[in-house]
Structures are given as structure tokens and as C-alpha cells.
Amino acid sequence: MTRAKGPKYQVYFRRRREGRTNYAKRLALIKSRKTRMVVRKTNSSIIIQFVNFDFNGDKTLVTVPSTKLKKLFSWPAKRNVYTAYLTGLYAGKEAKKKNVVDFVLDVGLHQPTKGNVLFAALKGALDAGLKTAYSEEMIPAAKLAAPPDAIKAAFEETKKKING
Known part of the structure; x- marks a missing residue:
């Protein structure tokens, strides 16, 4: 088997080869010159982070994993719409303390689909008082408006604690 060699062979960036970064999307988000809300x-x-671009490397302003809700508010740290919303709400409150006013949503390589947990996190950040451009149809509003009876009381209580 022959190896690829010579001037026509191009080696892509390591993170692209690993399938971890889409550099075209990243460049478009950075060109906006706004803080990125990174949802993973x-x-x-x-995990939600608010990140600013810097030539020496991105600067992370706020990092809030959903496991932090379990420690602070005894909310079960599962990966669902309600946890994503509460994590986005808490991250938005923390970002406001760091003087973040508006942001751009960065979902990375995740597929943006209607009602996804990524957009529940976005809704939480918007309810915290931050601003961004978004499509209303992507937000899982029906699920957030009527949580199941088993978690409704805990959801509302945790939401009140975060809002203060």
C-alpha cells in the first residue's frame, strides 16, 4: 500500500481530523464579535460556557455544567429539557454578572432540531435577561410550560431559587 506524499497531499487541522471542530462554523461565529454561548x-x-475570542486562545467567562445544579439546588442532573433550561437560566445569571449582554449560540457539531435540549438551554439564557437572535419555533415552549406532575414542584422551586 502506498502512502500519500508530495505537494498535493493536505493534512487538515487535528481537531477537524478528530471530528471535534467545524472551522467554517467557528469562523462565522467569531466574525460576529459577540460572546459565544457554547452548549455541549x-x-x-x-455543559454551558460563555466564551470570548482572543488571538492567544479563547477566554471562558462562565462555565456551568448541569451537575452544578445538583450540588447547589439538589436538582437531579439528567440530560433533559428541564435540566437544560435550568442550567441555561443559571449560566445566564452568572454571565450577566460578568457584563455579558448579548451572545451568539454555538451548538458545535450537534444537530439543531426543533425542541432540542440545546434550545431549552437557549431559552433559559434568554429568560435570564440576555439577548440574541433566534427562531421561536426551535424553542421547546410546550414542554417547558407544562412539566410532568412528578417534577413540576421541584422545577418551579429550583427556578425561583435561581431567579432569587
Whole structure:
């Protein structure tokens, strides 16, 4: 088997080869010159960060994993719409303390679909008082308006604690 060599062979950036970064999307978000709200899903939790671009490397202003809700408010840190909303709400409150007013949503390589947990986190940040351009149809408003009876009281109580 021959190896690829010579001037026509191009090696892409490491993070692109690993399938971790879409540099075209990243460049478009950075060109906006706004703070990015980075939402990442893991198998069991959600991580929200507010990040500013810097030539020496991105500067993270706020990081809130959904596991923090379990420690602070005894909310079960599952990966669902309600946890995403509360995590976005808490991250938005923390970002306001760091003088973040408006932002751009960065979902990375996740597929943006209607009612996704990514947009529940966005709704939480918007309810915290931050501003961004978004499509109303992507927000899971029906789910957030009527949580199941089993968690409704805990959801409202945690929401009140975060809002202060």
C-alpha cells in the first residue's frame, strides 16, 4: 500500500481530523464579535460556557455544567429539557454578572432540531435577561410550560431559587 506524499497531499487541522471542530462554523461565529454561548451535550449532562475570542486562545467567562445544579439546588442532573433550561437560566445569571449582554449560540457539531435540549438551554439564557437572535419555533415552549406532575414542584422551586 502506498502512502500519500508530495505537494498535493493536505493534512487538515487535528481537531477537524478528530471530528471535534467545524472551522467554517467557528469562523462565522467569531466574525460576529459577540460572546459565544457554547452548549455541549454529553451522555449524562449538559455543559454551558460563555466564551470570548482572543488571538492567544479563547477566554471562558462562565462555565456551568448541569451537575452544578445538583450540588447547589439538589436538582437531579439528567440530560433533559428541564435540566437544560435550568442550567441555561443559571449560566445566564452568572454571565450577566460578568457584563455579558448579548451572545451568539454555538451548538458545535450537534444537530439543531426543533425542541432540542440545546434550545431549552437557549431559552433559559434568554429568560435570564440576555439577548440574541433566534427562531421561536426551535424553542421547546410546550414542554417547558407544562412539566410532568412528578417534577413540576421541584422545577418551579429550583427556578425561583435561581431567579432569587
